[in-house]
Amino acid sequence: MSRYAGRSRAGRSRAGRSRAGRSRAGRQPIPARSLVALGVVLILLAIVVYAASQFLAGRQRHAYDAGASPLATYHLTAGRSYQLSTAGGVEELTKEHLLSSVTTPVCTQTAANGLDTAIKIDSTNDDVRDLHVFATFTATQSGAFHISCQRIADVFVDDADNSATDVSAALVLAATIIGLVGAIAALSGGYQLSAAAASRPKPVREAPAEHLD
Amino acid sequence: MLAAECCGHYLDQFTFAERATDWRGNNNIAESIFAQMAAEPHPVPSWIVVGAGTGGTSATIGRYIRYRRLASRLCVVDVENSAFLLGWQSNDDTMVTGIGSRIEGIGRPRVEPSFVGDVVDRMIAVPDAASVAGMRHLSSRLNRRVGPSTGTNFVGALRVAAQMRDAGVRGSIVTLLCDGGERYANSYYSREWVSAQGWDVARHEQQLDRVLAGAAWSAG
Incomplete structure (x- = not known):
């Protein structure tokens, strides 16, 4: 073997196996970037829904709604x-x-x-x-x-x-569920992106090494 | 594995060598270098040339240079059968050679986890015979024995200096005297031992003499 020859360690990668691309027959997985985007959108939607629930809570007339007054009859x-x-x-x-x-x-x-x-x-x-x-x-x-x-x-x-139906409480529940789904989607997509980046082959260095003879 | 089999303990000096001291300062080797250079005509060296054993020294120096946004660049010299240069060149830190280094203290058969290739600007492969030639030359100049890895550093530094000279660039180059040569009396300082390794040291000694006399660095 040349004094400067080497080999890459077979089968050993620090990146680990990526979960991207694992799918059942006939079903394409959602791309990682789309998952992250979907997650962000859902989280934003959850924030909006929660804001709406708080807005409605101020107008509902239940004992647990702050500042509410009872119905006349x-x-x-x-x-x-x-x-x-x-x-x-x-x-x-x-x-x-x-x-x-x-x-x-x-x-x-x-x-x-x-x-x-x-x-x-x-x-x-x-x-x-x-x-x-x-x-x-x-x-x-x-x-x-x-x-x-x-x-x-x-x-x-x-x-x-x-x-009246407690619409505010329903919206809080909806916001929680939407936010949870959004967080899962964003984290899942983020993980797939990071795994893909880690497994991506690194470019060869521009500055070549020098061998003195 | 051996420690586990013998119910012993493996003192791992390699894995976390790059963080054993705070590379941002705390009187680490990089901070010390620049502090010592402060009074020099060129306080910010153009190049710092070091070898790699654990990789911790080069990682610390390279990170410190970038942390301080200094103009210095880091050159790591590597020896025969070492994986550092191969791994750095191909940007693959899983590279292995399967053969140990013959220059005490530097060079490893695998890219050690503490070797941070991203902070290395340049690497030079130095033949083992040239390392010994550099060791002898430096020992003669300094009137004290140095180790073979110091010879490797010296050859790398001289190569860089020759290129700077050819390019008309003035500046300073820093390298390290890794260890004294007293304990190598029966090996690297023994002509019989060196000859038994099959090294043609004389050729490289002549090369070093020519370059130090002003000649250009030439192959062979």
Whole structure:
């Protein structure tokens, strides 16, 4: 062998095998750059959707929507169970001594003709903090009623028959899913690009080495 | 493998040689070189010529030059049977020769992980006989023995100097005296031992004498 001869180590590459190009019969893989672009677009879309959800949240009228005020009347159906909620939920009412193991809020439903009927609270144990629920009750009459409770400023019935769908929450969920898919696509495409770059043969150096004789 | 078989421990000096000291400064060899050159007529050398064993010295110097945006360029000299030059030339750090170097301290049968080819501007392959010739010549000039790898560096530096001279370029060249030659009394400084290696040292000694006298560097 020449004193300056060498060989490349067979089968040993620091780049590792690229995942690009692995596909089932008849299906072309999405190019890496397209994956990254798709991922970026989806992430941007997720940001827009989330921004929209926050915009809508400011206009919804649920107890957990900051600054919201309850509907003037809630439509109830006799025999169905509904939830009473207020900003801050059980935690806030407990602090105000309006709710405890021995204290239950006194609530009233006022019909369109002005007739007041006491609401019989079924349970105050369903402390679903995220929805600010503090009590459940079973409607005894059907119709549109104004709901109020003593010493509680704003009382919501967010699961009433005429309560609006929580579009904001749906958009937050959608944004999360879109963002997750976008992140996966971007990372997958990025990984494929880096693997391809690592396996790409390097160019021979422009300045040749010199051999003194 | 050997360490594992013998329940021993392999002290790996090669893998992380390029980061054993902070190449950005911290009194590493590159910073020391430029500090020592500060009082010279040409404080920023045109070339720094070094050999490669672990590759750490050339990596440190090359990175430091680029980090400091200095005009110096790095030339690495390589010896026979070494993979550094082959790997650098083909830009393939998996290159192997399978044969060990005969010049103590530099040259390796594979491109060591600490060798950073991207910071090397130029490489020169120096025949082993020329390394010994350079070693002898330098020892005679300095009146002290130097090792064979120093001879390799000297030959590379002289080659670069000859080209600068031919091009009318003035400047400084830095190289390293790697080790003393005291322990090579029975090898590189033994004419019988050198002859047994099949090296024609005299030819290269004459070449060095001619170039130092002002002649152009010629092949053979």
